[in-house]
Amino acid sequence: MITIDGSEGEGGGQVLRYSAALSLLTGEAFTIRKIRGGRAKPGMMRQHVTALEAACAIGGAECSGLTVGASELTFRPGSVTPGEYHFAVGTAGSTGLVLQTVLVPLMLADAPSRLVIEGGTHAMAAPPFEFLQKTLLPILERMGPKLSITLERHGFYPRGGGRIVVDIDPSPLRQIECIERGAFKAGKVEALVAGIPFDIADRELNAARKVLAEWPDEAFAPMKLPAENGPGNALLMKAEFEHVTEVMSGFGKLGVPAERLSKTAAKRMAGYLASPAFAGPYLQDQLLLPFAMAGGGAFTTVKISEHTKTAVTLVERFSGRDFRFSETSEGSHLVEVS
CATH class of the missing domain: 3.65.10.20 (RNA 3'-terminal phosphate cyclase domain)
Structure with a gap:
């Protein structure tokens, strides 16, 4: 039985999700305490309960303490069906x-x-x-x-x-290697709005143009969704390369000006474009588990995130795989799984 402190590292729901996935893959049971202990409102939220219910359903697992607000649970995996x-x-x-x-x-x-x-x-x-x-x-x-x-x-x-x-x-x-992202092919920015004023999309796109000034005007497009899908707003930025497509996003929130939301997302995309790395900040930790289960592989990425550091600790603990980190001469980070 592996015991995990859910407040360590990233300290959020990622610890819970990764632990459940790794438990199903390795057959190792675990107990986690202080679930989401690094968050302002600790304990499980509805989405975390659903994620663990899904793991139980596909894996024939037994799970005690699986309730909204719970700060501790024990998970015993069965076989994946x-x-x-x-x-x-x-x-x-x-x-x-x-x-x-x-x-x-x-x-x-x-x-x-x-x-x-x-x-x-x-x-x-x-x-x-x-x-x-x-x-x-x-x-x-x-x-x-x-x-x-x-x-x-x-x-x-x-x-x-x-x-x-x-x-x-x-x-x-x-095993695969994701080192080079290849030539840039196209960029696109979409502002999705549903059940809210359409001018919000124009304001977001105008702010994004100022940061991504090298992208052509036709790369910026508003999209009006049916009102019954909302209310809601999402700004999606896609940079397509020969070997990977990176997606950055921002989501509308009361009290946050559309221009600020857009500028923040566009700056994240600009940072990725300025780097030669294959994986952006959100893809890097998503590759750790499949690469470990493949028994090896490597990828380049931007600055290593706290999510990735936390995931590495969990994957190493459950699977015994080792990760190596180094910096390339071009300034990106190389992650290797042995």
């Missing part, structure tokens, strides 16, 4: 983070699976649907599995109500 599953967060909690918990275990199962996940698809502190579709899943497909993801309905905070469908055709994972 592929199939058709439906998980509903019930709030705007992230569909992508629920998927993160069960994706790699199902990628290594012995038959295909289909997941229907309902909740938030575009919300703060979580990867939007487009990141999963354009950035993460294409890289995981290079490792062997066939993956597809469909957005059936947008879900914004606080209403939620979004719906994604994920099909997973599993395969043993092969």
